[in-house]
Every structure is written in structure tokens, then in C-alpha cells.
Amino acid sequence: MIRIAGLSVSYGAVRALRDVSFEVPTGQITAVIGSNGAGKTTLLRTISGLVHPVAGSIDFDGTELVGMHTEDIARQGIGHVPEGRGVIEEFTVLENLRLGALHGRGKLAAGLETQFELFPALAARRKQAAGTLSGGERQMLAMARALIGEPSVLLLDEPSLGLAPLVTRDVMMTIDKLCAERGLTVVLVEQNAMSALQVADRAVVLHVGDVAADDRAEIVRADENLRQYYLGVTT
Amino acid sequence: MGAFLASRNVSDILSGLVNGVVYGLVGLGLVLIWRATRVLNFALGALATGGAYLGLGLLSYNVPFWWCFLLCIPAGMVLGGLTERLLVRPLYGKPEINPIVAMVGLLILIEAVVSSIWGTRQRSIIPPFSYIYWHVGSHVVELSPLATFQIASAAVLALAIGALFRFTNLGLQLRASALAPEVSRLLGVRVSRMLTLGWMLACGVAAVAAVIVSSGFISGLTPSGMEAPFAAGFIAAAVGGLESPGGALVGGISLGILESFVTDYLNPNLVLPYSLLVLIVVLMVRPQGLFTRRVVRRV
Numbered sequence: 001m002i003r004i005a006g007l008s009v010s011y012g013a014v015r016a017l018r019d020v021s022f023e024v025p026t027g028q029i030t031a032v033i034g035s036n037g038a039g040k041t042t043l044l045r046t047i048s049g050l051v052h053p054v055a056g057s058i059d060f061d062g063t064e065l066v067g068m069h070t071e072d073i074a075r076q077g078i079g080h081v082p083e084g085r086g087v088i089e090e091f092t093v094l095e096n097l098r099l100g101a102l103h104g105r106g107k108l109a110a111g112l113e114t115q116f117e118l119f120p121a122l123a124a125r126r127k128q129a130a131g132t133l134s135g136g137e138r139q140m141l142a143m144a145r146a147l148i149g150e151p152s153v154l155l156l157d158e159p160s161l162g163l164a165p166l167v168t169r170d171v172m173m174t175i176d177k178l179c180a181e182r183g184l185t186v187v188l189v190e191q192n193a194m195s196a197l198q199v200a201d202r203a204v205v206l207h208v209g210d211v212a213a214d215d216r217a218e219i220v221r222a223d224e225n226l227r228q229y230y231l232g233v234t235t
Numbered sequence: 236m237g238a239f240l241a242s243r244n245v246s247d248i249l250s251g252l253v254n255g256v257v258y259g260l261v262g263l264g265l266v267l268i269w270r271a272t273r274v275l276n277f278a279l280g281a282l283a284t285g286g287a288y289l290g291l292g293l294l295s296y297n298v299p300f301w302w303c304f305l306l307c308i309p310a311g312m313v314l315g316g317l318t319e320r321l322l323v324r325p326l327y328g329k330p331e332i333n334p335i336v337a338m339v340g341l342l343i344l345i346e347a348v349v350s351s352i353w354g355t356r357q358r359s360i361i362p363p364f365s366y367i368y369w370h371v372g373s374h375v376v377e378l379s380p381l382a383t384f385q386i387a388s389a390a391v392l393a394l395a396i397g398a399l400f401r402f403t404n405l406g407l408q409l410r411a412s413a414l415a416p417e418v419s420r421l422l423g424v425r426v427s428r429m430l431t432l433g434w435m436l437a438c439g440v441a442a443v444a445a446v447i448v449s450s451g452f453i454s455g456l457t458p459s460g461m462e463a464p465f466a467a468g469f470i471a472a473a474v475g476g477l478e479s480p481g482g483a484l485v486g487g488i489s490l491g492i493l494e495s496f497v498t499d500y501l502n503p504n505l506v507l508p509y510s511l512l513v514l515i516v517v518l519m520v521r522p523q524g525l526f527t528r529r530v531v532r533r534v
Contacts, residue, residue: 075423
């Protein structure tokens with residue numbers, strides 16, 4: 001369980017997050033949705049220690065994450081697939097995965113087997129430079145690289161960005177499967193609110209740095225006002 | 236065979252190799268630092284000199300050659316690590332000129348400190364190898380056991396560095412930290428340690444170059460003695476494109492051989508102009524260098 005309490009983040013004079021509090025239950029998918037500039041990416045970067053908050057705390061199973069170094073937070077078992085996927089293009093697929101496994105809990109060989117089973121497209125391309133992969137394959141590689149370290153929490157920043165609707169659906173199904181089969185805790189940041197809400201258990205709606213809603217996903221999905229005002233979904 | 240090895244052109248190539256590997260190693264050090272931290276380390280030659288003098292300084296206490304040789308490397312590494320931690324780290328994210336100015340300052344400082352402790356006269360480590368050229372039949376080949384040792388140690392070092400980067404987990408993390416520091420941290424890599432380690436490796440490599448310069452009977456090292464090899468190593472690294480370790484090595488060796496030909500066929504005074512001419516022509520034809528693919532500069 002990740003418990004975020006009173007979290008505020010500023011970029012100079014600009015408040016990116018204002019007194020944000022919510023909980024991420026273990027073994028569930030929590031979607032964080034909202035329009036551009038709502039503070040979604042900032043939230044994930046703050047959890048991973050890349051951004052330092054001006055106030056608030058982030059408690060992960062009894063450990064305070066605020067003030068810890070990014071690499072130590074990662075070693076606590078928090079995987080983070082950043083915005084734009086962060087695949088190292090000059091590395092081969094295999095080298096990307098080796099890097100992911102290095103400070104994780106599992107063994108490389110077993111991890112590779114699991115990830116290639118989960119993402120068969122990667123197995124055929126293991127010797128290829130990651131820069132030659134398609135957008136969907138890069139997303140798979142980024143997820144596999146985070147998962148091979150056997151994290152207990154996975155932070156996903158806009159996995160659907162730039163992907164065709166069918167590929168997005170595949171990615172969402174995979175996230176759902178991981179959560180159901182392995183008890184992975186997922187924080188799913190998405191601008192594509194509807195596809196995130198289809199797999200999420202809970203949903204937090206951010207609006208220019210504030211929590212506008214925090215409820216079960218189906219309730220948020222059904223709320224006409226939220227959809228219109230914050231999510232920009234008109235149907 | 237003997238006649239071929241003793242021919243004028245082969246002799247020029249062989250006699251250019253020792254200088255060439257020195258330039259190549261300096262260039263390699265520059266590339267390692269550039270790739271890791273985007274700093275042009277103008278103090279690399281001086282850091283190498285500092286490391287070598289710590290070894291040479293010990294020689295005046297009658298420490299044997301092999302100990303000097305082996306001590307110069309960690310001495311260079313420690314100097315490199317301290318430089319990164321104390322001088323360069325506070326300047327990350329600042330304008331690019333800041334670390335350059337700091338490194339030029341460090342260059343002056345190291346040369347002054349070394350001169351005041353050990354003096355400015357030439358010093359050398361007397362190696363346990365002969366400087367007398369080998370003979371093949373009745374022909375003299377312009378290669379001595381000492382030169383062979385110098386070339387071989389550079390080759391072994393370059394291969395070891397290559398293997399470290401290519402085949403080990405540490406090398407994987409060193410490369411990842413240079414290419415994608417933020418992503419590496421998200422995967423648990425201690426990036427700041429890797430950057431320090433990159434500087435240490437680079438300065439260790441450059442220290443070996445300084446040891447090669449200082450191991451001889453007639454030649455030797457002075458406090459400013461690495462300035463010319465640094466200039467040549469810089470040209471070698473730039474010709475290779477600053478990003479390519481192999482390019483810097485090949486560039487350095489080619490430059491050493493070119494020097495030897497210019498000295499033999501033209502005039503020793505034309506060595507530097509010709510080296511610079513090579514740099515200018517390469518940068519005009521391929522501004523990204525000979526060995527790197529063109530990359531759009533990441534912001």
C-alpha cells in the first residue's frame with residue numbers, strides 16, 4: 001500500500017501538486033487521470049524521487065519515500081516506466097532487459113523467460129537495437145524491463161501515448177493480467193481516461209494539481225460531471 | 236622479410252606506433268569522460284602527469300619499475316575521482332564553458348604543484364627492457380623490446396577497457412548512466428558513482444599513457460610533458476567524433492604514424508600543422524567525426 005498524504009510540489013512559482021492525498025491499495029490498479037498539466041507525471045516522478053516535494057509524505061508499506069534517492073526507491077521494489085518509455089535506443093533489447101534485472105530481486109535467466117513469454121514479440125528481437133523497435137514494441141520493452149526486476153509496484157506513465165487503439169488495448173489487457181495473476185500494484189497515469197478506466201479498480205482524477213475525485217473506477221466512469229469537466233470525454 | 240621490415244616506410248610506421256598509442260590512450264580517456272559527463276577535460280594530460288609523478292616520485296625512493304608502473308594507475312584514478320567529485324560535480328547543469336575553465340585551472344595547478352615538489356627536469360622510469368632495435372637477419376627493424384612492451388601494454392589496456400564496457404554488468408551500468416542517467420536511476424543504478432568511476436577509468440588510462448612517455452632511457456616526462464600528447468590525443472578523439480572509443484584509438488595511432496612520416500619525409504617542425512590539417516579536413520568533410528553516426532543533439 002502506498003499512502004500519499006498532503007503532497008505539494010512546486011516548480012519555482014508554479015504549484016504542480018497542491019495538498020494531494022490518496023491511497024494506492026496493494027494488488028489493484030489505480031488510474032490517475034486528468035487533462036494535460038494536471039500534475040500526473042509530476043506525481044509519479046515525486047513517488048520515484050526524481051522531483052522533491054515542498055510538503056507531504058509518501059509511505060510505502062511503512063517506509064517513507066520522501067527524501068530517499070531515486071535509485072534506492074527503485075531498489076525498494078518500485079518500478080517506473082517513464083513518460084516516453086525511456087528505452088535506451090543504443091542498447092539491444094537484451095541489454096535493456098539485463099539493465100532492468102541488475103538491481104531487481106529475480107534472476108536474469110528466469111526473468112528473461114518470463115518476460116519473453118509475456119511479450120513474445122521481444123524474444124525475436126532480443127539482439128536488435130531498441131531504437132529500431134516500433135512504438136508498441138518499445139512500450140512492451142519498457143514494461144518488461146521494469147517487470148524483470150520483480151517489483152511489487154509498477155508506475156506507468158502514459159503507456160497508450162502514440163499507440164494505435166488495438167495496441168493500447170493489448171497493453172491494458174497485459175496490465176490487467178499482471179495485476180490479477182501476480183498481485184502487482186499498479187499506478188496507471190493516463191490521458192486516455194476511458195481505456196484506463198476500463199481496467200482500473202480505483203481512479204484518482206487530478207485537475208491542475210488538485211484531487212478532483214478519488215473513488216472506485218466504475219463510479220468515476222459513470223459520473224457525467226467528472227467526464228465532462230475534467231476528462232474531456234463528451235459521450 | 237627482413238628487408239621489408241627494415242624498409243623506410245615500414246620503419247616509419249613502426250617508429251610512429253609508440254607515440255600513436257600514447258595519443259590513442261589520451262584520446263580514449265577524453266572520450267570516456269565526454270561520454271559520461273559531457274565535459275571536455277583539458278586537465279586530462281596534467282592528471283595523467285600527476286598520477287605518473289606519484290609513481291616516479293616513489294622511484295626516487297628506489298621502488299622497482301613494476302611497482303611504479305602499477306602505482307601510477309591507481310594514483311591517476313584517485314586524482315580523476317577526486318576531480319570529478321570536488322571540482323566537476325558542482326558544475327553539472329551549468330554552462331558548458333564552466334567545467335572547461337575549471338579544468339584549465341586544474342591543469343595549471345597540477346603542473347605548478349608537480350614542478351615545485353619534483354622540479355622541472357626530465358624524469359624517467361628505467362624499464363627492464365632494452366631500447367636496442369631488433370634485428371631480422373642483417374636488417375635492423377625499428378622496434379625495440381621496450382617499444383614492444385609499450386605498445387603491448389596500451390593494447391592490453393584498450394582491450395581490457397573494451398571488454399569491461401562490453402561484457403560486464405559494471406560496463407552496462409557505465410554505458411547506461413552515460414546514455415540515459417534518469418532511466419538508469421529509475422532502474423536502481425547508482426549513476427553518480429558510475430560517473431565518478433568513468434572519470435577514474437579515464438584518468439587511469441591517461442596515467443598509463445604518461446607512464447609510457449616516462450619509461451625510457453633517453454626520453455622521459457616533465458611536469459608539462461603531457462601537453463603535446465594531450466593536444467594530439469585531443470585531435471585523435473575529435474577526428475573519431477568524441478563519442479567513439481575505438482575511433483580515438485585508431486585516430487591516435489594514425490596520427491602517430493602520420494607524424495613519423497612527416498618527420499621523415501618533410502620536416503619535424505611540420506608535425507603539428509599537419510596534424511591540425513587532418514583535423515580541419517575531417518571536421519569539414521564529416522563534422523560528426525569519422526566514427527560516429529550523426530545524432531541530432533539531445534536537448
